[in-house]
Amino acid sequence: xxxxxxxxxxxxxxxLIALPLTHGQGASPWPCxxxxxxxxxxxxxxxxxxxxxxxxxxxxxxxCVRSTTGFQCVDSITNFCEHRCTPAA
Numbered sequence: 001x002x003x004x005x006x007x008x009x010x011x012x013x014x015x016l017i018a019l020p021l022t023h024g025q026g027a028s029p030w031p032c033x034x035x036x037x038x039x040x041x042x043x044x045x046x047x048x049x050x051x052x053x054x055x056x057x058x059x060x061x062x063x064c065v066r067s068t069t070g071f072q073c074v075d076s077i078t079n080f081c082e083h084r085c086t087p088a089a
């Protein structure tokens with residue numbers, strides 16, 4: 001194996017190992033939703049989330065709407081409500 005290929009393979013492994021560690025340090029996966037809104041009946045469902053954030057939407061949100069209570073992402077995303085952003089109470 002060439003040294004460049006070996007170095008590239010090691011770099012990829014290091015990145016893959018580091019990914020779960022950053023998730024465990026308070027970063028929430030996106031898309032995630034605590035208060036699920038409307039979902040289509042398609043398989044898989046396309047859903048909208050009713051979560052409101054005082055600081056803004058996730059950078060991956062395409063349609064962020066501001067209201068009197070904060071910001072809400074109104075994107076319809078596949079399985080949006082499958083993962084919670086915060087642990088269940």
